[in-house]
Amino acid sequence: MKLDSSLGAVVTGGASGLGLASAEALAEQGLKVAIFDLNEDAGEAAAMQIGGTFHKVDIMDEQSVEAGFAAARAAHGQERVLVHCAMAAKGGKTVGKDKETGGFKRFSTEDYAFSAQGILIASYRVASISALGMASADPVNDDGERGTIILTSSAAAQDGQIGQIAYGSLKAGVNGLVLPMARDLMDLGIRVNSIMPGIFATPPMLRFKDLNEKMWDNLNASVPFPKRLGHAEEFASLVLEIARNSYLNAHQFRIDGAIRMPPR
Ligand SMILES: NC(=O)c1ccc[n+]([C@@H]2O[C@H](COP(=O)([O-])OP(=O)(O)OC[C@H]3O[C@@H](n4cnc5c(N)ncnc54)[C@H](O)[C@@H]3O)[C@@H](O)[C@H]2O)c1
Numbered sequence: 057m058k059l060d061s062s063l064g065a066v067v068t069g070g071a072s073g074l075g076l077a078s079a080e081a082l083a084e085q086g087l088k089v090a091i092f093d094l095n096e097d098a099g100e101a102a103a104m105q106i107g108g109t110f111h112k113v114d115i116m117d118e119q120s121v122e123a124g125f126a127a128a129r130a131a132h133g134q135e136r137v138l139v140h141c142a143m144a145a146k147g148g149k150t151v152g153k154d155k156e157t158g159g160f161k162r163f164s165t166e167d168y169a170f171s172a173q174g175i176l177i178a179s180y181r182v183a184s185i186s187a188l189g190m191a192s193a194d195p196v197n198d199d200g201e202r203g204t205i206i207l208t209s210s211a212a213a214q215d216g217q218i219g220q221i222a223y224g225s226l227k228a229g230v231n232g233l234v235l236p237m238a239r240d241l242m243d244l245g246i247r248v249n250s251i252m253p254g255i256f257a258t259p260p261m262l263r264f265k266d267l268n269e270k271m272w273d274n275l276n277a278s279v280p281f282p283k284r285l286g287h288a289e290e291f292a293s294l295v296l297e298i299a300r301n302s303y304l305n306a307h308q309f310r311i312d313g314a315i316r317m318p319p320r
Contacts, residue, residue, distance in 0.1 A: 057136065057201050059300050061086035064132030066125065068115055068182055069142030071098035073258030074208065077288035078139045078295045080106055085296065090128030090135065092121075093142065115142045115178040125185055134193040136203040137299045138186040143208070144174030150221045163221055171222035176229040179207050183237060183248065191244045197302070202245040204299050207233065209250040211310060215317035227252075231308045238306035247305040249298050254312025255279065256286040280314035 057063070065082045069075035070091030079102060083089045089108035093099040096112055103110035109131045113124035128135060148163040183205050190203035209230040216224020231250050238248040255261060255275060265272040276284045294311050298304050 057196055057204060057300055057302055059085040059087060059137075059296065061088065063137065063196070064088045064090065064128065064135040065137035065139065066090045066092060066128050066135040066186065067139045067141065068092040068113070069140075069208075071095045071102050071110075073141070073260070074253065074256060074288050074291045075139065075141030076102055077292035078141065079108065081289070081292035081296050082137060082139070082299070083108055087137065088132035090124075090132060092124045092128075115140075115182060116144060116173050118181060121181055121185055125189060129189060134189050134203075135186060136190065136193070136196060138183065138203070138205045139208075139295055140179055140182045140206065141208045143178065145171035145223050145226065147219050147223065148221070149219050152219075168222050171226055172229075175223070175226035176233075179230050179233060183207060183233065187237075187241055187244070187246050190246050191241075195245055199302050200245040201247070201302055204247045205237070205241075205249070206295055206298055207248070207250040209252045209308060211252050211254045211312050211315065211317060213252055213308075214310075217317055218320045234308055235306045242305075247302070249304055249306065250308045251291065251294055251298070252308060252310045252312070253291055254286060254310070254315045254317075256288060256291060257284075258288055261285060278315065279312075282313055284313075286311065286313065 065087045067075050067079040070079040071093035079089045083106035091099050091103050091110045092113035099110040111124040111127050114120040146167040151162045154161040207230050210227040212220050212224040213227035213231050234250050
């Protein structure tokens with residue numbers, strides 16, 4: 057798909073980190089970008105900086121997401137690129153020690169269900185609502201392509217670590233959406249792919265830098281090559297390639313400096 061100013065894009069989680077870098081990269085290609093995020097201050101600032109729009113959207117809430125897409129389409133027309141980066145999850149071991157009682161406790165079904173909403177169900181919600189809009193738009197090229205959906209999984213989908221029972225399994229679920237959804241949407245000319253980042257230097261990881269310098273150095277050294285965390289711009293570069301290369305479909309891309317994460 058040729059990336060230019062005739063196309064609209066929606067980026068969830070676009071106020072920070074990987075989503076922000078993706079929004080910036082798409083805007084640089086001329087696309088009209090709508091940022092969906094809960095963080096109004098950062099979202100408004102990002103939208104202003106890239107000449108796009110901000111929509112306060114909670115990916116956990118169907119009506120909020122529907123309203124966000126309606127507003128984004130009113131501003132920019134039907135989005136042809138969806139990049140879904142936002143997520144919400146809780147961490148914990150399936151069964152671990154309870155520090156207070158000294159006994160065992162399990163990761164509650166409630167916390168798992170919350171994470172399922174924030175990772176897997178939100179991914180389906182955002183992708184399917186976007187696909188419904190793309191379905192009735194005109195194709196943008198001779199292939200009959202109508203749009204492309206890029207979901208964010210994680211290396212944890214394959215290398216889930218201790219304490220990542222919800223995150224690892226549900227990010228694997230995001231990868232699981234890719235092939236059946238790409239097949240469901242193939243006659244509509246809509247491609248679906250996911251990206252599995254390794255460890256990237258975005259705000260959730262950067263807080264370790266201030267907390268514990270040694271841990272930060274170890275984290276960087278744990279990446280085979282290059283010996284550092286990923287840059288959000290490197291993720292965004294892959295987003296652009298997936299969006300523009302019409303032959304990339306139903307694939308799950310690791311971008312990780314060759315890291316394979318150990319149990320802990
Ligand atoms: N940074 C990494 O190392 C890494 C590694 C693997 C996967 N990922 C995945 O990449 C994605 C982006 O991560 P990041 O590191 O850029 O994080 P980030 O915290 O920098 O950005 C996430 C954004 O999502 C927004 N958000 C959170 N809950 C939301 C909700 N309910 N509705 C709407 N917006 C919401 C936040 O306000 C924030 O702006 C996530 O899906 C994460 O699991 C990140």
